Ligand SMILES: CC(C)(COP(=O)(O)OP(=O)(O)OC[C@H]1O[C@@H](n2cnc3c(N)ncnc32)[C@H](O)[C@@H]1OP(=O)(O)O)[C@@H](O)C(=O)NCCC(=O)NCCSC(=O)C[C@H](O)C(=O)O
C-alpha cells in the first residue's frame with residue numbers, strides 16, 4: 560500500500576461547498592461522487608463542476624471519481640471526462656471483470672477501482688480482484704443490503720459473507736480494499752464499533768459520508784503507538800536472534816518469526832505514509 564486509505568470520504572460532485580471544504584479535511588482519500596449522491600437533473604452540471612474542482616489542490620489526498628454506471632446515459636461521458644485528471648476512476652456495481660474491461664477501454668491510463676455491491680459481484684470477487692487494471696475495491700453495503708434484502712444489524716452478520724469474500728479476493732491479488740459506509744453519521748459509538756470490526760477483519764479503511772466521521776476512522780485504521788512500539792521491538796528482537804544464528808526470537812513471552820517481522824515492517828511503512836500525508 561503506497562499510501563494510506565484509513566478514511567475515504569464521499570462528496571457529492573454537485574456540492575461545491577463540500578468539495579472546497581475537503582481541501583482542508585484530514586481524509587486520506589476522497590470519492591467525488593457522480594452516481595447515487597447526484598440527482599439525474601444535476602448530473603451534467605456536476606460533471607462540469609467536478610472537472611473544475613479537480614484543478615484545485617487536494618494535497619496528498621487520493622482523488623477518486625465515482626462515475627455513473629456504463630449502462631446509464633451518463634456513464635460513458637463521465638468515464639471519458641475523467642480518463643485523466645483524477646487518481647482513480649471508481650466503477651459502480653461491478654458484477655464481473657467484463658464490467659471493468661468496458662471501463663478500461665474508456666479510461667486507458669488511470670487506475671480503476673470497483674464498487675463491490677451486488678450479489679453477482681460477491682460471487683465473482685476473485686475474478687474482479689484479479690483484473691490487471693484494478694487498484695482498489697470499495698464495499699457498497701447499502702446496495703448489497705438492498706439486493707439481498709438483508710436487515711441492518713449492529714454486528715453486520717448478514718454482510719459477513721460478502722465482506723469476507725471481497726476481502727479475501729483483494730488480499731489474494733494485492734489490491735486495496737475499504738469497508739462500506741456507516742449511515743448514521745452522528746452516531747459516534749456505532750461508527751467506532753463498525754470501524755473496529757472492519758479493522759479487525761483486515762480492511763485498509765472505511766468509506767465515510769460526513770467530515771464528523773473522519774477522526775474515528777483515522778484512529779481505528781491507523782497504527783497505535785503501542786503497535787508501533789511493538790513492531791520496532793519485534794524487528795530488533797528478531798535481528799538480535801538471527802545474529803546469534805537463531806531462526807526465532809521470543810518477545811514478551813511470545814515467539815517472533817520472520818512472518819511477524821514482515822507484518823511489523825508493513826505497519827511501520829503505514830505509519831510513515833500517514834506521517835508523510837499529515838505533513
Ligand atoms: C449526509 C449529508 C447530506 C449531511 O449534510 P449536511 O446536513 O449539510 O451536514 P452538516 O450541516 O453537518 O455539514 C457540516 C459541514 O460539513 C460539510 N460537509 C457535509 N458533508 C460533507 C462531505 N461529505 N464532504 C465534505 N464536506 C461535507 C458541509 O458542507 C458543512 O460545511 P460548512 O458549510 O463549512 O459548515 C452530507 O454529509 C452528504 O451529502 N454526505 C455525502 C453523501 C454521499 O456522498 N452519498 C453517496 C455515497 S454513499 C453510497 O453511495 C454508498 C454505496 O454506494 C453503497 O451502496 O453502500
Ligand SMILES: [Mg+2]
Nearest residue numbers: 676699701702
Ligand atoms: Mg451503492
